[in-house]
Amino acid sequence: MHGSETSVTHCGIQNVIQMTGLWFCYGLLIIGLLYYVSYDVFLGEMNSSVKVENNRTADTTTEYNAVSTTSRLTFTRRWSTRAEIPNKVNRATDIFDYCPFEPPDPWHKSIIKYMDDKYGYLKNCTPDSNLSPVTDLMKGRVTLKKGKEAFACQGRCINYAGDNQYDLGNWKSIKDEVFKCDFVETECKSGKTTKRYIHMQIAEQKSSTNSQLNRQQNPDVVIMVIDSVASTQLIRGLPRTVNFLLHGMEAIEFRKFNKVGSNSRPNAFAALIGKTTEPVPRKPMNLPTIPADLSYEQYCKSYLDNETYIPLMYKKKGYKMFGAEDYVTSILNYPNCLGTKTRQFEHSFRPFHTRLNKDSELERIHLGGSCRLVHDNMLEYLEHYVNAYKDSPKFSLTWFVDLAHDDTKLIYRSDYELYNFYLKNREALNNSFIFFFGDHGPRFGSEAYTKFGNSEANNPFLYVVLPKHLRHTEVHEQILANSKELVTHHDLHSTLEDILYNQPSAAFSDLSFKRFDSDPRGSSLLRKFESGVARTCKTLPIPFQYCICQYKKTNVTDGKLVEALGSFAAKKLAAILESEKVASSCEKITLSNVIEALEFVLPHKNATQFEVSLYEVTFNVSAPALGVFKIPIRRESRGKFELAGEQFDRLDKYGKHGDCMKKDILRPLCTCKIRSTSKP
Secondary structure (H helix, E strand, C coil), X not given: CHHHHHHHHHHHHHHHHHHHHHHXXXXXXXXXXXXXXXXXXXXXXXXXXXXXXXXXXXXCCECCCCCCCCCECCCCCCCECCCECCCCCCXXXXXXXXXXXXXXXXXXXXXXXXXXXXXXXXCCCCCCHHHCCCEEEECCEEEECCCCCCCEEEEEEEEECCCCCEEECCCEECCCCCXXXXXXXXXXXXXXXEEEEEEECCCCCCCCCCCCCCCCCCCEEEEEEECCCEHHHHHHHCHHHHHHHHHHCCCEECCCEECCCCCHHHHHHHHHCCCCCCCECCHHXXXXXXXXXXXXXXXXXXXXXXXXXXXXXXXXXCCEEEEEECCCCCCCCCCCCCCCCCCCCCEECHHHHHHHHCCHHHHHHHCHHHCCCHHHHHHHHHHHHHCCCCCCCEEEEEEECCCCCCCHHHHHHHHHHHHHHHHHCCCCXXXXXXXXXXXXXXXXXXXXXXXXXXXXXCCECEEEECCHHHCCCHHHHHHHHHCCCCEEHHHHHHHHHHHHHHCHHHCCCCCCCCCCCCCCCCCCCCCCCCCCECCCCCCXXXXXXXXXXXXXXXECCCHHHHHHHHHHHHHHHHHHHHHCCCHHHECCCCEEEEEEEEEECCCCCCCCCCCEEEEEEEEEECCCCCCEEEEEEEEECCCCEEECCCCCEECCCCCCCCCCCCCHHHCCCCCECCXXXXXX
């Protein structure tokens, strides 16, 4: 019994020791959890402290866009655009190391009354049946429609001869003639009746070089750009198209897509060349401005063939090439620039577009008289192309300007046509990377002139569709993860380069981070972003006045300060015209009134640094000069003002009022004393 009692006592002691150890472990676990939760809450507080307070009223807080951009210069003259995430978050942390962002509601209350809830469906337009063609074009042969045999017809080719030029071939009878061109103009007569038309096709051309590409390793690349359309604007303006992209083609949506320049040119150059044409101001960080990669002389008065221009890169690799733009000239050539010596596209929309511009009868036949818009013709031509060249990789760049550029109301007209294009051609696009995006948001129209609409200008839309065989793979998951981050047009350039040169040999499975020498600001969307680096307007870098990070802004209530800010802004605007030696050609710039003056709320300022105040000023200039402008302004320790941005944003439509300026960057700023009599 004694031995048994000793054994029981020993077991009891062991149980006590075990229980004590267990409670000790529980204690450590609880302490660890409390530490983790408190740290997480503190980190969340740091992030949320700069988030927009959505419950504030509009008269005290502005919820929309904000600021920041910086980077560091290195001794090799190549700047680093990265900033390490702090190991410890503290109250002195630079808020520009964060990018608070909640996707805005596309149906903001200030926008709803301007929406076209019919989406262009019930158009007050009846096609003129007298303009219908009496001919068809199939595989190069023009034939008469059934019942139209009484007509005698001839046809001729409209060939590309330059960005704004075309060559007309000789008239030939349509009998037994095979037209080996994309655009065939026909003229048919029966008695006193004459019928004219331009037919479209893709006249396939043999490659001048022996390409080693195959369609499995080298998928098609389809780029479709709608000029001046924001992320939120596309959702409310093209609901059927967006729904089909997301659910019918498994597109990936990027809500944090940030423009990097004022208008089409700088954003196009970032996406297609990987270079900047505007400086990146960093004055809010008390750091030097990053100069533009290309000067006016370099991007306009020099040929761009030696730049890393995506279409020429794909052409040299052996891709078939297609280009369609509907502006007065192409993005590289506007307004009077050289562009490239090398012809970019074997198949170009320019001959058709220019022919219509120079023949009012043909324009009526293919546009207003047939209840068609420019984008209808572009989509028809693109449809021919995506169904051509079954055995060759294809590249296409389609840039819609007329569709939405001049007025926010216009976007609604295209929902059914774009939806139908994707629906009808889904099979033909199954082996394609599709990049559907905007260069920047809206600038003109009733929606753009609201406070919310104005904020959309910096946040264009972006949707990416993968080839069907790459969906639900690791690269698909990586792009989904990247879609939650801040991205820019520079990232598109790196992605397009990655698709062409790097990923085919790895079967699109290489997800490791890669830096691209052609554009150090860009990261491929197909790969992991750089580890340990927060993607912010400071690190990418994005110019101060275009940053979509939602830092808080409040109204400036001091009337004298508001007037001082407006006067300073107007004087600086006038000084730009003086420094460019063009002021004598422009109406004098003086302040009319300040529309709005906002101050950025910068929580957790670093007490060891000078106190800096950042403002955003929107103002009107006095007649006879015209214009509504916006610019960020910086003031250090209640000292002198200085511009915090390099570019004045023109918010109203200026049309041809600045056409006396040779440099296109000056056109929004100048109201010419001698103006064009054309409609603005």
